[in-house]
Amino acid sequence: MNDRTSALEFTDVFKRFGRRVALDGLSMRIPRGITCGLVGSNGAGKTTSIAVATGLLNQNRGTVNILNEGAFDPARHSGRVSMMPQDSDLPLYARVKDILTFYARLQAVPSRQIATEVERVLNWVNLSDRADAPVRTLSHGMRRRIVVAQAFLGSPELVLLDEPMSGLDPREVINIRKLLNRRGDGNTVVISSHNLHELELVCDHVVFIEKGKLVRQDSMDAITGRTQTTIFRLSSCSDPSIEKLRKMLPDAVLEQRKKGTELFCQYSGSTHSVADINRIILGSLLEDGVEILEVRRGQKLESAYISHSE
Amino acid sequence: MMIKxxxxxxxVARHELLDSVRGKRFAVVLLVYxxxxxxxxxxxxSVLHRLENQISETLMLSASSSPGAVTDALMKSKSFQRMIIELVKDREVAMELLxxxxLALIYAGLAFTFTPILIMLSTPSRIAHELASGSARFALVRTTRGAWCTGKFxxxxxxxxxxxxxSAVGAWAIARIRVPDMADTTVVWALITYGWKVWIYCLAFIGLGLGVSQFCRSVNHxxxxxxxxWTGLTVLYHAANHYAGEGLREAWNIVPVLLPAGHRLALWRSDPTRVIPAIVYxxxxxxxxxxxxxIFFRKRNL
Structure with missing residues (x-):
């Protein structure tokens, strides 16, 4: 499993809190330069994994490898790894600019770049006008945005975010999504979240965890099947001619699902392009007068997660 | 690595200082102190003035109209010196204190007594509070636990x-108003000297407070x-002084060496051969x- 390109690697990690097992031999490998979603039910071990990765929790067994340089060590990884904890408050009496400057200093951002860096992350989260405000005067959502901002100070190589979207208004969710999509090349972002729709939009890799164990990890394309599956959602009174479509696409798997309201088409990317599939199927459906409600590539991450966790 | x-x-020290000073609690405690x-x-x-008058009468000196007017005469009188020696039970210390x-004695007495209380009321919460709120996590992925805690110290x-x-400035200002003769440069120097001695004494309580704080996750706890x-150590100190004696009871003599209070008397003195070992201790x-x-904190789950 060792690879020069891994950003975070867990090998048989076991973590117990009293009698409760939080991580039960978790092994996973997150490659560098990707945005990875950590998905699992409540208590699956997502937050524990992030805390173990950053050395805040000590594992009982197993090894953690950060940026291929062994276990997390602030002396070695300072400035290269950052995190956004789930339920942590910033010091309330500190001013926003001061607290970010403090973190940037600890992260060894060069002194002359600190002011620019603080301004940059505050601009990202649209809070540059509150730079001089004490943290206690900010709303809950604003504080969350500052917490997200601090994780990106100094452009670290590995950023671990625990529920970054929770408590944010829709406009800020879109803003954070843009921020995540703009991450630098070679930088890795790991996001633990229950918001699977958001993860689907920003992640290119997904790890499913349940009961402290790895269920599946793969690229988003492979998990949702979006490079080789197209789903056509149809109205309930539709009756598409499947046999005709099967003759037109002999190499593809065509099925009607959910009481005929979904036409599922699985194909090989080497024999058919997405454009071919759309042209053939949409043409046939329109010709038959079928009411098409939605065309989607692959299944939703939510559906993939449910099918894997059952 | 070492420079980092x-x-x-x-x-961390600079941030800790600013963070402490910003809080309303600090302002209130500072003002009260x-x-x-x-x-x-x-x-x-006022008490000194009344004592002066009483002692003046006893020693057949002329009664003073303002406090401190006969202090020099009092302190130089053999009867008063005998009184102090009897009170302190240590001739050397008594002679030095004379x-x-x-004013410096009053200031130092208050500072030696109340500053440790102030510290023990505020310092134990410093790390525990950050663990409770989770704000420690933001710093501890950026620096080592050792550097963070040392910075806090x-x-x-x-x-x-x-x-x-x-408080030294305040004490001097009071003296300046009430006993102008007492508030000269000698007093300022004595206040500064005792001020830094109290500071050294307080380091032990800061160490104790932060040591305790590293065990806890709740401010109240x-x-x-x-x-x-702190109460336990105070009781132990008095018990050690009470039970120390000859034979096996000599073992009690070790206890004060391990406690801050055991070195307080040495800090009252001006003799460097007494003061320096106390500072080192x-x-x-x-x-x-x-x-x-x-030792507990560096391995604990946060």
Whole structure:
């Protein structure tokens, strides 16, 4: 499993809190330069994994490898790894600019770049006008945005975010999504979240965890099947001619699902392009007068997660 | 690596100092402390004045119209010196104290008594509070636990300079108003000297407070735990002094060496051969108390 390109690697990690097992031999490998979603039910071990990765929790067994340089060590990884904890408050009496400057200093951002860096992350989260405000005067959502901002100070190589979207208004969710999509090349972002729709939009890799164990990890394309599956959602009174479509696409798997309201088409990317599939199927459906409600590539991450966790 | 560690310690110390000073709690405690010192100094000057008059009568000196007017005469009189020696039970210390301006003695007495209480009420919560709120996590992925805690220690040590300095200024101001003759440069120098001695004494309590804080995750638990430990150490000190004796009871003599209070008397003195070992002991005690907490903290789950 060792690879020069891994950003975070867990090998048989076991973590117990009293009698409760939080991580039960978790092994996973997150490659560098990707945005990875950590998905699992409540208590699956997502937050524990992030805390173990950053050395805040000590594992009982197993090894953690950060940026291929062994276990997390602030002396070695300072400035290269950052995190956004789930339920942590910033010091309330500190001013926003001061607290970010403090973190940037600890992260060894060069002194002359600190002011620019603080301004940059505050601009990202649209809070540059509150730079001089004490943290206690900010709303809950604003504080969350500052917490997200601090994780990106100094452009670290590995950023671990625990529920970054929770408590944010829709406009800020879109803003954070843009921020995540703009991450630098070679930088890795790991996001633990229950918001699977958001993860689907920003992640290119997904790890499913349940009961402290790895269920599946793969690229988003492979998990949702979006490079080789197209789903056509149809109205309930539709009756598409499947046999005709099967003759037109002999190499593809065509099925009607959910009481005929979904036409599922699985194909090989080497024999058919997405454009071919759309042209053939949409043409046939329109010709038959079928009411098409939605065309989607692959299944939703939510559906993939449910099918894997059952 | 070492430079980064030292830089982090200084960064955390500076932040800790600013963070402590910003809080309303600090402002309130500081004001109460300064006001308390000034009021106590004022009360002591009044008591001193009454004593002067009583002693003047006893020693057949002329009665003074203002406090401090016959203090020099009092202190130089053999009867008064015998009284002090009898009171302190240590001729050397008593003779040294007689040469110290009374205002500095009052200030140092108050500072030696109340600053540790102030520290034990505020310091144990410093790390526990950050663990409870989770804000420690933001810093601890950026620096080592050792550098963070040491920075906290340094920040607290710097913070305590402010009340010591301001209360000294307050005491001097009271003296300047009530006993103008007493508030000369000798007094200023004596206040500064005792101020830094109290600061050294306080380091042991900061070490104790932060040592306790590293064990706790709740502010209330940390404060209560700190006060219990402090009370326990005070009782232990008095028990050791009470039970120390010959034979097996000589073992009790070791106890004061391990406690801050065991070195307080030496700090009253001006003889460097007494003061320097006390300073070394107090700094070591501070480090030991702090390190006991840190041995647990550096491995604990956060």
């Amino acid at each position: 560690c030292l830089r982090d310690i200084w960064t 300064i006001a308390g010192t000034m009021l106590a100094c004022n009360a002591c000057i 040469s110290v301006p009374p 340094l920040g607290q040590a710097l913070e305590i300079i402010l009340p010591l300095m301001l 940390a404060t209560a735990f700190g006060l219990i430990i 107090l700094v070591t005690i501070a480090m030991v108390y702090f390190s006991i907490g840190h």
